[in-house]
Amino acid sequence: MDRTRRWLTDLAANLDQSAELVDRGREAFDADPAVRLAFEALGNRVGDLCNRLIAADPSRFSDPIWRQAARNRDFLVHHYDRVDEQALWVTVSVSFPELRERLETYR
Template identity: 25%
Template sequence: MRDDRERLRDMLEAIAKIEKYTRRGREVCQEDELIQTWILYHLQIIGEASAAMSEATRARHPELLWQDMSDFRNVLVHEYFRIDVDIIWAIVQGELPTLKNQIETILLDNPRKLL
């Protein structure tokens, strides 16, 4: 069973994989269906990891929008017809860098102890 630390690392890995292709710019991402699918898949991983996080970790780190990430994953999976590429791009550019920094801080501040 994966622990919270592993789930946070999963989230960081998903962010890194999203960054790999979004560095090419918005136009490239909007024109390439495979890149869009890649981004959506890794956003789902972030949401799934968030949903699986323990209540203790969620309580200790309320600065992360755990429920929002989980809810967004549900939209991506179950309400895919509502996906708006402009909203996805805004999340990737505006929210993922902050999330990345928050997760890195949590992992650095808690190198060995439980989160």
């Protein structure tokens, strides 16, 4: 398996994990700090994989959603002390499913 396919497979797995956490509901996200930290970790992984894909094939991964995920990762990593919980919830519950849906056209 080439690295791009491996990264796409890893990205799908991480997006699927995030969907499982979202299925626990907003109440679980608000009540359990471990869920919020998991969302941050998944944001880091998803963004890192998007960065790799963009670097490997910029023309194939030119849709703005790839850069948005990569920028989100940079913010989470470098400004973790300023993460807005509402924005984090929206990223994982809305943007990640959109990315997951688009991912199928790249596999």
